[in-house]
Amino acid sequence: MQSPSKTQSQPTPLQPNTSMFNQPIAVWAIAFASIIAFMGLGLVDPILPSIAKKLHASSSDVTLLFTSYNAVMAVAMLITGVISSRLGAKWTLVLGVVIIAVFAALGGNSNSITALVLLRGGWGLGNALFVATALAAIVSLSRTGVAKSIILFETAVGLGISVGPLLGGELGSISWRGPFFGVAILMLLAFILLIVLMPSPKANKSARKTSLADPFRALKHRALRTFGIAAFLYNFGFFTLLVYAALVLGHLGLDEHGLGFVFLGWGLLLAITSVFMAPKLQKRFGTLTSMCLMLFLFALTLFVMAQWTTDKTVVICMVILAGAFLGNNNTLITTAVMNAAPVERSTASAAYSFLRFIGGAIAPYLAGKLAEWFNPHVPFTVGGVCVMLSVIYLWANRKHLKHVDEAEGH
Structure with a gap:
């Protein structure tokens, strides 16, 4: 396999045109299942204040629901390739949705924050198997190449994340238990889609066992390692926004309905920009410059929230606005990771996601603790600083990342 850094073809922009929709039925099955899977993430977000109240838990206790979820996901990412190369993509995806359904249903029946935190960890295992395999499967089965396949995947992610909070x-x-049972039911639907529409397992088994x-x-490849470390840093900001901002808005009087609509707006902007704006930015400014710009603007929204933490209107507006910057960045960095190193894309995805979700595991609990140790403004400040560090780190390593804009032929 030729190293991407030596590819001589011209840069290929992410072109969002109708050809993106020219996909086999298996790709659509995975995309619809991905929407449902990512609805599970957003379903829980609006009920965090309610869980804290009903289970007599502190804000930092509730953030452990995301910490355990992301920590297990990070570690499980290392074994997704081993499992999928032996079971095949279809049965790995099916196994993932079954695990999510089981642990979500058990979570809905739990009566303590400790049990709920542990069960969310099991949910994270299922999500790791599904997410890492889904992205690699869509890319490998697609007719339209890496860039447009990733746009399709990010569209599914954005739709799931945007609709999830509203339903949640x-x-x-x-009842705070409702979203957990809702996830279990949605995963049953995903299970049926995958069983019926995915091709036979033999067609998906890897020739080489991972x-x-x-x-x-x-991770020895510097470009892949650089994107992973940058994602580790900016996920401090991402999960501070997703988890801690929901708790702040809950304390400011927003109920489950209100939180659902706020994160619906956030998710819609994330979905729209990942499809329609990211390709234009990449074409005009290049991948790295566009990523740095989006992350810089995201950091500014966190700093604004740090300054006006007690102003409900400002926090709501900044949360929604941040969706635009994160949507652009998600598509840009995911595409870059797929072309960052001369390794199998499923392996690249697993290595990158391992580093990314470690940041996602630390950030929610740290945000809750910083608010307890200092004041409610500090978590947003720390999140913004970490995102700015990711910008600096990417720019400092830019000479090692030039090849990510090159064509995806290899």
Whole structure:
């Protein structure tokens, strides 16, 4: 396999045209299942204040629901390749949705914050199997190449994240347990889609069995390692926004319905920009410059929230606006990772996601603790600083990342 850094073809922009929709039925099955899977993430967000109240937990206790979820996801990413190369993409995806459904249903039946935190960890295992395999499967089965396949995947992610909070707010207004049971039911639907529409497992089995060491070997490639470390840093900002901002708005009087609509707006902007704006930015400014610009603007929204933490209107506006910057960045960095190193894309995804979700595991709990140790403004400030550090780190390593804009032929 030729190294991407030596590819001589011309840069290929991310072109969002109708050809993106020219996909086999298997790709659509995975995309619809991805929407449902990512609805599960957003479903829980509006009920965080309610869980804290009903289970007599502190804000930092509730953030552990995301910490355990992301920590297990980070570690599980290292074994997704081992499992998928032996089971095949179809059965790995099916196994992932079954695990999510089981642990979500058990979470809905739990009566303590400790049990709920542990069960969210099991949910994270299922999500790791699904997410890492879904992205690689869509790319490998697609007719339209890496760039447009990733746009399709990010569209599914954005739709799931945007609709999830709205549904979670509606179900959460009935009971905090509702969204957990809602996830279990949605995963059953995903299970049916994958069983019926995915091709036979034999068609998806990898010719080479992946080993546990492969993701670590992949991180020896500087470009992939650089994107992973940058994602580790900006996920401090991402999950501060997703988790801590929801708790802040809950304390400012926003109920489950209100939180659902706020994060609906956030998710819609994330979905729209990932499809329509990211390609234009990449074409005009290049991947790295566009990423740095989006992350810089995202950091500014966190700093604004740090300054006006007690102003509900400002926090709501900044949360929604941040969706635009994150949507652009998600598509840009995911595409860059797929072309960052001369390794299998599933291995690259696993190695990158391992570093990314470590940041996602630390950030929510740290944000809750910083608010307890200091004041409610500090978590947003720390999140903004970490995002700015990711910008500086990417720019400092820009000479090692020039090849990510090159064509995806290899």
